[in-house]
Amino acid sequence: MDLTVTMESCRRSLARASQQSEDRLRPLLRELIAQRERLRDAVTVAAAELTEFARGDRAGSELRTVQRRVDRGELSWQRVALGEGDILAGLLGDRLARLPEAFARAYTLVAEGVPPEEAARQARALLSREGDAAGPVDPDRRAGR
Amino acid sequence: MTIQVDPAQLDGYAVQLERNSGHFITPLRSYCAAHCTRTDGMTGLLAPAKPMVSLAHEATSALFTSGERNLFQVASNLRAAAATYRAGDVVAAERIWLTKPRRPAPEGYRGRDHVGHPGDFRDPFTPQPAAPVERHEFTRYIAEVRQQIGEIDDLLVRYARFSLAEQVFPWIAGDWDTLRENAEAYAALAGMDGVQAISVNIAYGMDSLSASWDSPAATQFAFQIRERWLPALETLQHFLQVHEEAFEHLAQQAEIMFHTLVLLLEVLKFWVIEKVLRLTRIIGSVLGGGRVWDEVMELITGVLKVWHQIKMLFEVLRLMIDGAFQAVQAAGALATAIEETWLAPENRLDPVRVGVVTAA
Numbered sequence: 001m002d003l004t005v006t007m008e009s010c011r012r013s014l015a016r017a018s019q020q021s022e023d024r025l026r027p028l029l030r031e032l033i034a035q036r037e038r039l040r041d042a043v044t045v046a047a048a049e050l051t052e053f054a055r056g057d058r059a060g061s062e063l064r065t066v067q068r069r070v071d072r073g074e075l076s077w078q079r080v081a082l083g084e085g086d087i088l089a090g091l092l093g094d095r096l097a098r099l100p101e102a103f104a105r106a107y108t109l110v111a112e113g114v115p116p117e118e119a120a121r122q123a124r125a126l127l128s129r130e131g132d133a134a135g136p137v138d139p140d141r142r143a144g145r
Numbered sequence: 146m147t148i149q150v151d152p153a154q155l156d157g158y159a160v161q162l163e164r165n166s167g168h169f170i171t172p173l174r175s176y177c178a179a180h181c182t183r184t185d186g187m188t189g190l191l192a193p194a195k196p197m198v199s200l201a202h203e204a205t206s207a208l209f210t211s212g213e214r215n216l217f218q219v220a221s222n223l224r225a226a227a228a229t230y231r232a233g234d235v236v237a238a239e240r241i242w243l244t245k246p247r248r249p250a251p252e253g254y255r256g257r258d259h260v261g262h263p264g265d266f267r268d269p270f271t272p273q274p275a276a277p278v279e280r281h282e283f284t285r286y287i288a289e290v291r292q293q294i295g296e297i298d299d300l301l302v303r304y305a306r307f308s309l310a311e312q313v314f315p316w317i318a319g320d321w322d323t324l325r326e327n328a329e330a331y332a333a334l335a336g337m338d339g340v341q342a343i344s345v346n347i348a349y350g351m352d353s354l355s356a357s358w359d360s361p362a363a364t365q366f367a368f369q370i371r372e373r374w375l376p377a378l379e380t381l382q383h384f385l386q387v388h389e390e391a392f393e394h395l396a397q398q399a400e401i402m403f404h405t406l407v408l409l410l411e412v413l414k415f416w417v418i419e420k421v422l423r424l425t426r427i428i429g430s431v432l433g434g435g436r437v438w439d440e441v442m443e444l445i446t447g448v449l450k451v452w453h454q455i456k457m458l459f460e461v462l463r464l465m466i467d468g469a470f471q472a473v474q475a476a477g478a479l480a481t482a483i484e485e486t487w488l489a490p491e492n493r494l495d496p497v498r499v500g501v502v503t504a505a
Binding site for chain 2: 014025040047102
């Protein structure tokens with residue numbers, strides 16, 4: 001038996017497995033790093049837009065109250081968005097009461113092999129169709145988000 | 146036939162070979178039993194690596210057992226030859242190394258003559274592999290994942306009826322540091338504190354013996370040591386290195402998986418924050434009714450995509466474990482080759498009879 005050949009075949013099978021995993025992970029890592037930067041910026045923009053709105057006349061009193069606390073440095077919108085101080089529920093009211101149902105529908109679809117985008121679209125359609133407060137799709141929605 | 150022999154020198158080398166055959170058991174095999182067998186923390190994603198740990202340990206342990214038995218046999222045969230020379234039966238003594246060699250020395254083979262240290266049968270090295278360092282690298286990665294998940298899990302549970310903590314922790318919470326400890330253990334066994342010490346010792350003793358024994362049997366014996374035992378020990382070193390590499394590759398891929406997982410969770414966190422901030426604003430505005438569900442749809446899509454990618458990540462790691470396991474299985478062929486190379490001549494359990502039974 002040629003020991004060199006055997007050694008090489010062991011190392012090749014390792015190298016192959018590593019290569020395969022790197023081929024799959026490297027593009028994902030690159031994409032995720034870019035995505036994280038994009039989203040970090042998007043969060044900053046969304047927080048600025050919310051701040052501007054919350055300081056305006058059209059904002060409800062609850063929103064304005066939270067904004068004043070944000071302005072005093074007691075809170076940050078990012079922490080509020082993550083559920084800190086349980087303030088979010090008060091701001092969102094019952095508008096998202098059916099969100100868990102939509103998620104449940106989407107999970108079921110994904111488990112059946114439906115791609116994530118399509119599953120989310122169907123979950124949304126289901127809720128809209130069933131007479132939720134949702135209106136038609138806003139044609140002005142910015143693309144690429 | 147010119148025969149030059151000093152039986153005392155043969156005895157001296159036999160003692161050294163016996164001592165080195167013992168090294169296979171203590172410390173090498175005992176070390177492997179202590180440091181290459183841990184699977185208790187291999188849970189979740191790491192569970193499929195358990196058979197790899199067992200296979201690697203069993204194959205290594207079996208080789209050490211075989212090395213001890215066969216090298217001890219060489220020592221016994223050499224001692225028997227010394228006794229027979231001493232008794233004056235040169236023909237019988239010669240026969241021990243001339244009969245039934247599984248692979249005799251080729252015509253004209255001459256072992257090297259090293260006369261720098263004749264009669265010195267001390268071991269230049271004593272194998273003493275150091276215990277692997279206890280590591281906590283992956284503990285940190287797991288803590289990082291836990292922290293990332295902790296930031297968003299309450300929100301996900303409340304609005305998405307989905308707990309990442311429940312879905313992810315059972316898979317990742319194993320003792321991943323075991324992989325590196327295994328790699329380090331096999332590296333130690335392959336190194337100068339492991340099998341290489343035996344290799345250097347028996348080469349050194351062979352050089353010490355060569356000036357005191359010159360005969361056709363001596364040539365066969367030198368061939369056994371220099372062209373069979375030494376290459377077999379070198380292959381054993383490579384065999385152990387393959388195991389080191391298999392565990393190290395796996396540890397590296399697991400590290401990449403953890404980095405990717407943390408990134409994915411960060412992406413998910415920012416995605417959720419952005420959507421919640423937009424929803425808060427839209428819900429606070431009388432004009433934004435329809436856009437609520439657009440944002441919700443994007444939120445759902447984002448969560449589903451990240452979950453899909455986490456599952457893909459786990460799948461990639463599973464494939465990597467399969468690959469590493471295959472490498473360890475392939476190393477089984479090396480183990481067979483090693484055993485065939487150092488296997489003593491037939492009738493090896495009764496060395497003196499070898500000469501008698503097969504007398505021409």
